[in-house]
Amino acid sequence: MSAPILGLVVVLVLFALLFLRVPVWLGLLICGIVGNTLLSRLSVAAAVTGTTAFDTASNYSLSVVPLFVLMGEVATNSRLSAELFKAARVCLSGLPGGLSVATIGASGAFGAVCGSSIATAATMTRISLPEMKEAGYDDGLATASVAAGGSLGILIPPSLILVIYAAIAEQPLPELFAAGLVPGILLMIFYMAIALFIARRSKTVPVDPPASFKARILALKEPWQFIVLFTVSIGGIYAGVFSPNEAAAIGAFGAIVLGVIGRRLTWPGLVHSLKVSVLTSCVLFTIIIGASIFANFVVQTKLPDLLLGAAQALDLAPWAVMALIILIYIVMGCFLEGIGMVLITVPVFLPVVAGFGYDPVWFAIIVVIVVELGLIHPPVGMNLFIIQAQAPEISIRQLYVAIIPFLVAPFALIILLFLFPQIALWLPTILY
Known part of the structure; x- marks a missing residue:
C-alpha cells in the first residue's frame, strides 16, 4: 500500500471512530500512532509521540x-x-x-x-x-x-x-x-x-x-x-x-x-475560574497533542x-x-x-x-x-x-x-x- 493511500485509509478510520463516539483526542492519538507505526516502525512512532507531546506542552x-x-x-x-x-x-x-x-x-x-x-x-x-x-x-x-x-x-x-x-x-x-x-x-x-x-x-x-x-x-x-x-x-x-x-x-x-x-x-468565583481554566486548557492541550501527532502522519504520507x-x-x-x-x-x-x-x-x-x-x-x-x-x-x-x-x-x-x-x-x-x-x-x- 502506497503512503498516500495509507493516509487516506487512516483518515477514513478516524471518521469511523468519531462516528462510534470515540473522543476526538483519543481518535487522533490512535490514528496518529498506528499510522506512524505502519508508515515507519514502532520505535519511530514512539519517538514522534514523545517529542510531539513535549514540544506542544512547552x-x-x-x-x-x-x-x-x-x-x-x-x-x-x-x-x-x-x-x-x-x-x-x-x-x-x-x-x-x-x-x-x-x-x-x-x-x-x-x-x-x-x-x-x-x-x-x-x-x-x-x-x-x-x-x-x-x-x-x-x-x-x-x-x-x-x-x-x-x-x-x-x-x-x-x-x-x-x-x-x-x-x-x-x-x-x-x-x-x-x-x-x-x-x-x-x-x-x-x-x-x-x-x-x-x-x-x-x-x-x-x-x-x-x-x-x-x-x-x-x-x-x-x-x-x-x-x-x-x-x-x-x-x-x-x-x-x-x-x-x-x-x-x-x-x-x-x-x-x-x-x-x-x-x-468574589474569592470563590476566582477559584472557580482558575479550576475551569485549568481543566479546559488540559482538554485543549490533549486534543492539540493528538492532532499534532496525526498531522505529522498526514504530512509524511x-x-x-x-x-x-x-x-x-x-x-x-x-x-x-x-x-x-x-x-x-x-x-x-x-x-x-x-x-x-x-x-x-x-x-x-x-x-x-x-x-x-x-x-x-x-x-x-x-x-x-x-x-x-x-x-x-x-x-x-x-x-x-x-x-x-x-x-x-x-x-x-x-x-x-x-x-x-x-x-x-x-x-x-x-x-x-x-x-x-x-x-x-x-x-x-x-x-x-
Whole structure:
C-alpha cells in the first residue's frame, strides 16, 4: 500500500471512530500512532509521540490558550455580560425587537473578551432570555437570538479557534485576529438585521420606548470594564504594543483586577475560574497533542499532495474546490465540535487550498465561519443544546425551527468573502 493511500485509509478510520463516539483526542492519538507505526516502525512512532507531546506542552506560543480561557472565565464570573446587555438594551431601544438585537450586540461584545461561543451562549441565556420572556417575546426569536449571538464568540478576537489554527497552520496569530475583526462585526450586523426583519413581520414582538440621546450616552459608561479590557489586550495586539502572549497575560490579570475593583469577583468565583481554566486548557492541550501527532502522519504520507493532484486532474475551478471543502465542513459540523474539526481538517485541506491560490489567513476566517455555522445548525448545534439545557421548557424542535432564518447570515458572509476577500485581508494588510 502506497503512503498516500495509507493516509487516506487512516483518515477514513478516524471518521469511523468519531462516528462510534470515540473522543476526538483519543481518535487522533490512535490514528496518529498506528499510522506512524505502519508508515515507519514502532520505535519511530514512539519517538514522534514523545517529542510531539513535549514540544506542544512547552510551546510558548500556546500559552495564550490558558490565559485567554482564564480571561473569559473571569469576565463571565464578574457578570460583565450583564453590563453589556444593559448598555445595548438602552442604546438600541425603540427598534422593533430591540431586546433581541441588544442580545446579539451584547453577545458579540462579550465574545470579544471571552473567546468561546459556548460560554457566551450559556452566559447570555442566563442574562437576556428571562428579560425577553418577561417582555413578551416569542420563545423562538428569543432563543435564536441568543444562539446566533453566542456563535460570534469564536470569530471576534480573541478566538480560541484562531489560536488553534495559528498553531496548526503556522500562521501569525496577530494577523488572524486582525482578519477576524471586520467579518465578525459584519456577521453581527447581519444577525441583527435578521432579528429586526423577523420582529417587523411579527405583530406580537413588543417595542421598548426609545431612550433619550443623553440616556444612550450615559449607558455607554456601564460596560467600561469591557472597553478597558478589550482596548488594553486586543487593542495592544493591533497596535503592536504587545505580542499575543503578553496581551493574553495582561488581559487575564486585568480581568481579575477589574473584577476585584468593581466588587464583582468574589474569592470563590476566582477559584472557580482558575479550576475551569485549568481543566479546559488540559482538554485543549490533549486534543492539540493528538492532532499534532496525526498531522505529522498526514504530512509524511503526502496525502494533501494526492488530493491536490486529484483536484487539478479533474480540472475543477478553484471556487468549486472551496465549495466542496465548505460542504464537507458543514456535514462534519453535524457530528463534530469546532476545535476537533479544525485540528482534523486543516492539515489535510490547507495545502490543497494554498495550491489553488487562496490565502491561508483568508481560509482561516472561512473555517471559523463554517465552524460557527456548525454551532447553530441542526441536527447538533451545540449552542442550541446549551440554551435548551438552561431553558428546558423550550423544546429542541422549537429551537431548530427558530434558528433557520439566522443561517442565512453566515452563508451570506461566506459569499461576500469569496467576492471581496479584502473584507478579511484589508486590516492585516494595514496593520502588518
